Amino acid sequence: xxxxxxxLHPISAFLNFxxxxxxxxxxxxxxxxxxxxxGGGETVAERGVQDLIPVFIGAAVLVFMLVxxxxxxxxxxxxxxxxxxxxxxxxxxxxxxxxxxxRIQSLNYTEGIFHRPFGxxxxxxxxxxxxxxxxxxxxxxxxxxxxxxxxxxxxEHAKHHSREPMLEAEEAIEEEVRGLPSKTVxxxxxxxxxxLIILATTSGGxxxxxxxxxVFLSQFADLIPYDAIYxxxxxxxxxGYLIVALLIFLILLVAWIISIVLAIFANYQFxxxxxxxxxxxxxxxxEKKKVSVPFKRxxxxxxSQNPLREWFGYATVTVESAGGTFGDKDEKIRLFPLAKxxxxxxxxxxxxPDMEWEPVMRRxxxxxxxxxxRLDFFWMFPVAGLISYFFYPYGLFSLIIFPIVILFAVWxxxxxxxxxxxxxxxxxxxxxxxxxxxxMKKRIQAIEVTQSYFQRRKDLASIQATIKSGMLGATARIExxxxxxxxxxxxxxxxxxxKTADLQK
Amino acid sequence: xxQQPKNQISKKGLTVxxxxxxxxxxxxxxxxxxxxxxTYFFDGPWWLYAIYAAIPLGFAYLLIYLFPKIxxxxxxxxxxxxEIELQHGLFIVKRTLVPMVxxxxxxxxxxxxxxxxxxxxxxxxxxxxxxxxxxxxxxEADELRNRISVLARVAEDDV
Numbered sequence: 001x002x003x004x005x006x007x008l009h010p011i012s013a014f015l016n017f018x019x020x021x022x023x024x025x026x027x028x029x030x031x032x033x034x035x036x037x038x039g040g041g042e043t044v045a046e047r048g049v050q051d052l053i054p055v056f057i058g059a060a061v062l063v064f065m066l067v068x069x070x071x072x073x074x075x076x077x078x079x080x081x082x083x084x085x086x087x088x089x090x091x092x093x094x095x096x097x098x099x100x101x102x103r104i105q106s107l108n109y110t111e112g113i114f115h116r117p118f119g120x121x122x123x124x125x126x127x128x129x130x131x132x133x134x135x136x137x138x139x140x141x142x143x144x145x146x147x148x149x150x151x152x153x154x155x156e157h158a159k160h161h162s163r164e165p166m167l168e169a170e171e172a173i174e175e176e177v178r179g180l181p182s183k184t185v186x187x188x189x190x191x192x193x194x195x196l197i198i199l200a201t202t203s204g205g206x207x208x209x210x211x212x213x214x215v216f217l218s219q220f221a222d223l224i225p226y227d228a229i230y231x232x233x234x235x236x237x238x239x240g241y242l243i244v245a246l247l248i249f250l251i252l253l254v255a256w257i258i259s260i261v262l263a264i265f266a267n268y269q270f271x272x273x274x275x276x277x278x279x280x281x282x283x284x285x286x287e288k289k290k291v292s293v294p295f296k297r298x299x300x301x302x303x304s305q306n307p308l309r310e311w312f313g314y315a316t317v318t319v320e321s322a323g324g325t326f327g328d329k330d331e332k333i334r335l336f337p338l339a340k341x342x343x344x345x346x347x348x349x350x351x352x353p354d355m356e357w358e359p360v361m362r363r364x365x366x367x368x369x370x371x372x373x374r375l376d377f378f379w380m381f382p383v384a385g386l387i388s389y390f391f392y393p394y395g396l397f398s399l400i401i402f403p404i405v406i407l408f409a410v411w412x413x414x415x416x417x418x419x420x421x422x423x424x425x426x427x428x429x430x431x432x433x434x435x436x437x438x439x440m441k442k443r444i445q446a447i448e449v450t451q452s453y454f455q456r457r458k459d460l461a462s463i464q465a466t467i468k469s470g471m472l473g474a475t476a477r478i479e480x481x482x483x484x485x486x487x488x489x490x491x492x493x494x495x496x497x498x499k500t501a502d503l504q505k
Numbered sequence: 506x507x508q509q510p511k512n513q514i515s516k517k518g519l520t521v522x523x524x525x526x527x528x529x530x531x532x533x534x535x536x537x538x539x540x541x542x543x544t545y546f547f548d549g550p551w552w553l554y555a556i557y558a559a560i561p562l563g564f565a566y567l568l569i570y571l572f573p574k575i576x577x578x579x580x581x582x583x584x585x586x587x588e589i590e591l592q593h594g595l596f597i598v599k600r601t602l603v604p605m606v607x608x609x610x611x612x613x614x615x616x617x618x619x620x621x622x623x624x625x626x627x628x629x630x631x632x633x634x635x636x637x638x639x640x641x642x643x644x645e646a647d648e649l650r651n652r653i654s655v656l657a658r659v660a661e662d663d664v
Binding site: 039086320444445446449450451452453456467468469474493494495496 | 600
């Protein structure tokens with residue numbers, strides 16, 4: 001055991017404490033807030049000692065958290081041995097975890113506000129992970145930059161070392177010549193301020209903020225003296241709806257501005273860099289995040305455009321990658337949160353030279369058009385009928401849903417399509433937003449062709465391809481295509497069919 | 506390419522589906538019986554009884570006779586050296602193609618009813634999807650499971 005054992009930076013004791021506190025904050029507020037307010041105007045002396053019990057308990061919990069944070073830090077050690085990252089930790093039960101470097105998918109860095117002044121990073125070690133959800137990976141709460149670099153170096157070293165025997169002789173020599181540290185890191189994209197602002201203002205984060213406000217308010221519902229407010233409200237309503245509407249608008253506006261600020265904080269200085277086998281994405285103002293994605297793990301690329309962004313030529317690109325963190329919000333890695341399609345395409349070409357980014361799509365046949373809207377009649381007729389009947393003159397306006405739905409269907413019909421290349425399948429379809437899936441053949445897990453009774457009569461079929469994404473699958477589905485096309489896709493995908501084709505050549 | 510996969514599932518599978526259909530029908534009969542009791546209790550009109558009788562009969566026809574028959578006729582599978590092809594579906598016919606190199610593991614499973622008829626179902630899992638062949642003779646299922654696991658072993662690891 002000659003290996004040096006490393007500790008985390010002492011600040012992680014504090015971070016553990018903060019983290020524990022965060023989890024307890026809502027129960028705390030509810031218990032204490034309600035209790036304190038319940039007493040009304042009385043002072044502590046009047047209420048006596050037993051009313052202070054919750055305060056004592058709270059203080060005890062706080063002390064316990066502080067101490068446990070300290071012990072957790074004291075107990076946590078990691079070291080390198082036999083090409084493994086070994087970790088020992090645990091508050092009451094001592095746990096050991098050994099991770100072979102081979103199995104490590106990526107190291108993700110986060111720099112929080114507390115990390116910055118000390119030049120520290122939080123490192124998440126990601127494995128392909130079949131463990132429990134949220135437990136799959138190891139987290140080093142706070143280590144210095146140099147330590148993080150050392151882990152990375154060790155990992156790289158181990159990987160190259162063990163891979164060498166498997167390589168063919170020539171390649172091994174080439175590897176030697178190039179040497180290990182020659183990995184060139186290249187910046188391929190940096191988000192401009194304009195793009196950042198457009199992203200922030202058009203992102204759908206508003207809903208999140210509103211619901212957060214609603215949740216926040218509901219937490220305090222017990223404390224609000226409704227009776228008193230009710231009187232006020234009645235008075236208030238006499239001022240007319242205008243003020244109410246104005247107030248709602250103001251709240252929405254504030255929510256929107258908050259969401260803009262949050263989006264700017266999250267995506268500030270969004271940068272993509274690459275070396276030979278990883279893509280690195282770093283972003284963030286207060287909390288800097290760096291995510292690395294090995295090229296090997298990338299299963300497919302998705303380009304999405306909602307109608308508004310499509311109109312202005314903007315798009316979002318997400319990477320479907322296998323394994324990785326699960327239960328995290330960032331499960332799908334956004335390669336481009338938002339950028340002009342014209343800027344995206346050349347960069348994608350550079351990153352993935354094997355793939356075709358603007359293939360010629362084969363669209364759905366004309367006769368499949370009515371398949372896209374005729375099921376909608378089942379709900380449109382009764383809904384429009386009832387509304388028109390019960391709210392007679394104005395209800396007739398509900399008939400407007402017919403042209404809208406049909407136009408929408410036409411649009412979906414126009415968008416749906418696929419393209420087959422030698423080793424790549426591209427599918428394009430629209431829900432409201434337009435999505436394009438780019439998949440390598442060797443990454444597709446299964447292809448399904450479905451045909452309903454009505455489709456069979458018209459010789460149509462739907463095609464569905466599944467790739468692995470995160471711990472689960474991501475599915476691209478194009479509806480109501482020509483039956484011939486479905487057969488073509490199946491034949492293209494069938495391994496033994498290709499064999500025979502190759503033999504014939 | 507356009508011909509159907511070769512193998513059909515065991516004829517006994519049809520029987521098992523009929524048994525399932527009977528169980529489902531029995532539940533519906535119970536519900537209808539309960540409804541009839543309530544109607545009797547509250548002096549409901551006579552035609553309600555007719556409906557209570559008609560519904561289970563209709564379901565019995567569909568669940569015990571028609572649906573199992575169509576499903577059984579439609580269910581086909583074929584395990585070739587390099588891929589597994591499945592076809593099934595009642596109203597919507599679904600055809601699935603799974604390359605052998607994508608298969609991660611194979612399971613066989615047997616519930617009490619299936620065991621009584623000496624059948625087993627076999628599930629084929631890839632990294633992202635699971636596909637089930639519902640009723641095979643146990644020996645055949647075991648044989649198939651072993652065959653798939655041998656064939657799948659050549660898989661390379663690009664996930």
